[in-house]
Amino acid sequence: MKKLFLIPILALALTLSACVNKVEEVFDVPASERLEQCMIDCQKLLTSAEHGWMIQYYPSSSKAYGGSTYAAKFEANGDVTVTGDVAPNVTGDASKTITSHYSINASSSVVLTFDTFNDYIHYWADPDPYSKNKFEGDFEWAYVEGNAKQMVFRGIRTDNKIVFTALDTDIVSAIQQVVDLKYSVNDRLYMGFRMADGAELYDDAIYSVLTYYPDGNTQGAYEKIPYAYTPTGITFYEPATINGVTVQNFNWVEGSFVATDAKTASGAAAEVTIAGFHSEEFIHYDDFLGEWELNQNGTITTVTMKEKVRYQSYTLSKIGGFDVEVGYSKTDGSLSLTYQYVGRYKSGSTNYYAYLCPWDANAGYLCWTAGNGFVLNNIGEGDQLVMEFKDNGKWGSYTTNSILFSGWVNNTPGTGTRTNLVRLTYFKTLTKK
Amino acid sequence: MKRLFKYTLLAVFSLMAVACSEEELSDQSVITNSVNQETEFDAWLEQNYRAPFNIRFLYRYEDIETDMSYDLVPAKEIYSRIIAKMVRFLWLDPYTEVTNAHFMRSHSPRMMQVIGSGAYNQNNTLLLGTAEGGQKITLYVGNWLERFMTIHYNNNVDDTEGYWVEILDPDQVNYYYLHTIHHEFAHILHQKKMYPLDFNTISQGEYVAQWTSISEEEAAKKGFVSRYGSSAQTEDFVEVFSYYLTWSPEVWDAKVAQGGAVGGDRIRRKLAIVKSYMKDTWGIDMDELRAVLARRYAEIDRLDWSDF
Known part of the structure; x- marks a missing residue:
């Protein structure tokens, strides 16, 4: 009976709730129409910029590859024409634009998708020819907010902020300026940038990322500051506080970056300049190009250093008849010569896979481990460059002092039939001619 | 009886609750796409x-x-x-x-x-x-x-x-x-109507998950036209199907020969099942299709690639 008593109450409750059916509408129009309106607004803004947009894009959620700057012009028919500071790596020419399609779709929010392949835009997302998406980039960007001057998106994989700024020049001249400025900064091969109060920001050798050690101790805690180039300087991914001053945007003025928006903790405007610096041992990449005298166990031969990957490596020809790769470090002006594949070598009827192997001629051992080999530091007087061969300390108890070019029948060093092709003992110095 | 009453009452009230709501449907579809244009x-x-x-x-x-x-x-x-x-x-x-x-x-x-x-x-x-x-x-x-x-x-x-x-x-x-695409289409055909299971017995016990661990030649000796075919029975089936159509007769015959006495015989038996399955189930003569394809391969250069 008790249970039965509940029923009228339940019924009453249902009747009541059934009648209070007027839900107040928070929005005037249905969700789909609002989403549609947002898509239309997004596209209107994208296509409204007469000269297009400058885009600062950061691949990878870690932002370890720094920022990359694009300029893009969006058309109402779904075409987008793009160039960017990746152009020198892709087409070799920033004035060469590439046109592909974009679409605006609604999934969890309004998303701008670069939905057909564009060599520039998809550069950071393409898994070919690697086995993984090397740079962990994305090409689907969720629309956050915007006006005629600026639009903000977020990468849907990386969640990184992507800022669009309306251009007042055409996309090619904008990117040309960015690339020229980037070259003039890179050409100086700075180790980093220093503030007037001594705070140092170290620059990554390849990507646009600065490292800041708040305690001034390069073994201690650090902050990574990813940045991207603009036509006049650089912009940090987000404002960074360095020794109490918060900064984000800089103009490039003859070897220094001058902040345009520095503020102290109290909000007062501050003047901040970070000036490029080198280490004391610094030698410019270009100074190593040209002819050298190689002293190998007292035998002098002339060899040539040519550019391989600019600011990173050289091709040295020849040692033992082979072209070998020599590494360059802007940090301390040193060179490196380590274990490497040098090509095919025919000996008798066999065509070997030839490798440069570090060799300890005293102990009678050789090795085939990546990274083992020589480091070369300058011991010359005045302007005369004399690079001395030394073991780089990576080979445990053995010491690299010689080179043995070793041949394997299969391209699998360490296994299968091996033979000694060329033996060169006791490398001493390289002297610039 | 009590219970019946309870549920009847509930049902009536819930119906009333629904009946109370009056909302007109919008004449606009919620699915719209006015942004992206056709090319x-x-x-x-x-x-x-x-x-x-x-x-x-x-x-x-x-x-x-x-x-x-x-x-x-x-x-x-x-x-x-x-x-x-x-x-x-x-x-x-x-x-x-x-x-x-x-x-x-x-x-x-x-x-x-x-x-x-x-x-x-x-x-x-x-x-x-x-x-x-x-x-x-x-x-x-x-x-x-x-x-x-x-x-x-x-x-x-x-x-x-x-x-x-x-x-x-x-x-x-x-x-x-x-x-x-011929490979994937063969999957679709057998997903719709399965091929005779006799096929699966020809290389029974030879299928391996790690198909990359054997060479193409080893696969042929075991009766597979490709090493990927050795990964599963259905893959084997569609590989026989697709390679028979897309390889020239010379390349196909060379593959059968590479299989040797055992492998070659298995490949021939597999092909026979593929052919009869296609004929009986789908009314397609594989050799006629193969001839049509061969003719079209030769004609590919005549395609107008940019007539749109």
């Missing part, structure tokens, strides 16, 4: 895929249609166009030629998707294509066409004034795209 390629696809075959050819990247477990990029539009032309000429039309206009309309997947990059697996293998539930075929590595052909632009700059295509490496084009 001329879309118009061509409408005429050549959607209208005749009811196939949606997807060349613009849509994340909900792609496999989220891979890092992928879209295909370059011009390569999608070339693939669309090629697939029509060397896959859709040949079946129509040996059957009738209804065959591909009924049996082709409802969706075909082209992806630009490869889909890399953890074990360093590469996914070239997938067939899902008879409804959808995805072709990967669309952007690799760049390696296998040269596109000659009439104005030497871009495709605005048309272009023609010079296939530099027909074997690779055949392998990566046409073999893949």
